[in-house]
Each structure stands twice: as structure tokens, then as C-alpha cells.
Amino acid sequence: MTNNELKEFLNEKVTYYNNPKFIETDPIQIPHLFSKKEDIEIAGFLTATISWGNRTMIIKNSYKMMELMDNTPYDFVLNHQERDLDSFRNFVHRTFNYIDFQQFIKSLQHIYKNYEGLENALLIKDNTSNYQTAIHQFKKMFFEIDHQKRTQKHVSDPLKNSAAKRINMFLRWMVRNDNAGVDFGIWNSHKTSNLSCPLDVHSGNVARKLKLLLRKQNDWKALTELDSKLRKLDKNDPVKYDFALFGLGVFEKF
Template sequence: MKIKIPDEFSSLKDYLDWLFKKYNTPDFINSDPIKFVHRFSKPEDMEIAGFIASLLAMGNRKIILLSNERLFDLMENRPYEFILNFDPFWYEKSLSNFVHFAYRNIEGKDLLVIFYLLKQTIEKYGRLKNLFLKYYDDKHPTVKQALSGFVREILSFDPPPKFNGIPESINGLIPDPEKNSPCKRLNMFLRWMVRKDQVDVGIWNEIDKSKLIIPLDTHVSKISRALGLTQRKTDTWKTAEEITNNLKKFEPEDPVKYDFAIFGLGIELKQVY
């Protein structure tokens, strides 16, 4: 299926620019997981909130937001302090109540592991940004290498006591782009951290936003194919790169800004596809 560009627009770029202005507004925040980043003013809190909220962003958006509200209540809205002082023995019972968290995909034991890995990460690096910058090189064309190093090091830390290694489910939640995963949620987290406008917070200003890769969710995937931004049939890292490279023809310095346009159009047309 193809999407016909409305007659009032002379090109796909003009149409996408119009959609970007339509959806890239503060009104977008309250209906999106990025709302949990905007609750905080300290960068260390914003990073942890963003990492957790993005990893759990799968399935029904309303349920995602409600589930995150429960989780941030457990953290007493102090995400960095909560993670830094996280005791898996103390919180094991509390997190066991999160059964089928975030639309039946994530359970309490997954949260227990993620929090414990994050605890060790910030004990060693202070902030998530510092770990990412360890692997970031401005000479590379995209964030792929930095993201892969970031993921591999987080997964290299010890699992919580009683766990015999990192569960396979965690590899699905924190995927490595080198394995050709589209890394939708991690790329969304990076968009939040690197881009700066009225929606994205842009607290990682050491990273060049032109190197970001579009978060490839179901809506972006379908709409990108319908707009001719990719010819690939499966959702992989290479597909996300192809879409991003085509968007760079319109906005070389900030191609991922069109995530708002494509995602928003997908929401509008979801009854059609």
C-alpha cells in the first residue's frame, strides 16, 4: 500500500515538514513515555527515567503509561537515587507484583535484573552518558558502534543474587545493534537524550544528532514503506538505517526529527492499515 501525498504539498519533504510541525508540540509529551523524563530537572534522574521508560515502551500506549506510573511510584519519583541504592533482596517481593508489566511482555523478574544492572553501571560510571561516551566516536557515521558497546557493557555486569546468569529475556529488552536488531526502544531513548526541542530534552549534547537512527516501531515501519522510504520487508537495524538515510536527504543534520511526522501519521491512519 502506498500513501498519496496530499495535493497541497509539492513534495514528500514539504509533507513531512508539515507533519513534524503538527506533532512536535508540547501536547505530544503527556501521551508519550517521554513524559517521565520531563518530570525531572537533574540530568542523572532524566537519564534513568528515560532509559527505563523507553525499555518498557511496547504494546498499548495507555497501558504502558499506566504501568510506568506504578513503577515510578515504587521509585518514589527519585529514579537515580532508587537505582543507586537498589537492593534486589529488599525489592524482590515488591517487583514480583509487576506481573505481565507493560502489556504482557515484561515481568517483575526482568525489572529486578534491569535495575541491578543499572545500579552497577552508575556505580562505575556515575551516569549513563559517561558509559555511552566511552564508545562514542564522532568519526563513525552513526551511533551503532557506541550503542553496541553501551549495551554489551551493561549486560556484562553481574545478575542479581539467585540468578544463574542474565536471562535471555533481558537480551530482548536491551538488544545489540550488531545483531541486526532495529533497537527501537534504545534509539528512542537516544532521540530523547540527544535531540533538543520542545519535546526531546537534549541533555547529551556531546552526541551529534545527525548520527541518530530512527526508532523503528510498527507505525514507523508501515508508514515508511508506504512513503517509499525503504524497500526492505523486515524490521532490522539495516531497515532503520535505510529509512534514516533517506530522511537525511531532507534534513542532513537532524533526520530523526521526522520520527514525529511518521509516527503521528501512523497513529492517524492505524484504522486503515
């Protein structure tokens, strides 16, 4: 397949999958429950955090998280009392349990009270063209307050070579405006051109079959390699190809 043929093929798949019907089976449906910016980003961040494993279970447990916050995530994060977190005690999603959930609420409150919210806390503030350092700095801010060490594993660190799949997915949701009603595009201080593909088993396998990726591990080095290829296909909106790679892998078993 030539570069032009590959681009045409992938663009067709983006058009096919990047539409409102995609929301019905995807965790992105959770932040779509809300209209207020802060509700959308907090719901998106928490949902993305537990987005690994069975998609039906991810969606079910994300709805449960929203219910435990009285379906007002921003108000709950900002104004909760310690006793309000007691109701979390039965919550668990794989290795993310109530201790982690309670900590995330406290850390999110810290981010909104001291760093002007998630949009500013994850902003690229150096001359780089990706989120590697920004995510690393965000993790440091997130765990500045007292916490149990176990919870640190639920926020990836790209400087330790993690592909940071879940945070990159969350960033796509918040930054990219797809004009199709799937991604939100509510973070105007960020650039879509700096986004990276949320690299997981499905997108990684498809990328290798299409010769977009040679590295075998799904880590930050692989993501950098994939970034460089996707940005050649579309320098302004490289992460749109996540819809193609994910759709080919999950729905078409490519």
C-alpha cells in the same frame, strides 16, 4: 511526490506533532515528571525499555515503576539495598517481569558507578555516524555483572541486525533538543545528526508508503536505508521525522 514536496509535507507534520500536546498521550511524559538530569535519563531509559504494546498500558506501568523507586529513580538506583527490590515482585509488563526490573536496577547502578552514567555509556566512541556499535558495547557493559540470561532480550543488539527501536527512541529523547519542550536535549556530548529513527510497525509502514523505505523487515538494515533518506532531508536533525512518520501512522492511519 517530488523530493521537495515530500520534504515540505513531512516538515508540516513535524511542526504539527512536535509540540507539548504530544506529551499527553506519549510515554515521554514519564521522564517529564523530573527535573534532575539523572532522574530524567533513568526514567526515560526504563520507560523506553517497556515501550511496546498498548500505549495506555506502557504509560500506566511506567508510572508504577517510578512509584516502586519512590519517585526518585537516580537515588534509588545508586543507593538501593537488596531488600528494597522485594517490592518489585508483582511487577510485570508483557514479558518484562520483576526479575528483569530488578536486574535493570542493578545494571544501571553498575553503569553509573563504573561508566559515569548512561550518557557516557552510550556515547559513540569510534568514527561511525550512527549508534550501531555504541549500543552493542552498551549492552556488553550492562550485562557485565551477574544476571539471568532471560533479561538480555530486553536490551537490543544492532550488530545482530535489531532495529533497536526502544533505545533509538530513548536516544532521541535525551540527545535531540527540539526547542518545543518534547525531547530533552540534555546529552551535550552526543550529536543529533547521528540519531536514527525509532523504527516500528507504524513508522515502517508509513516510510514504505512514502517510498522512503523499500526493505520489508523492520531491522537494522532497514533502519540504515531509512537513515540515508532522512539525512538527505535534514542532515542535522534527521530523527525529527519520527514525529511525522509516527503521527501519520498512529493518529492519521496513513
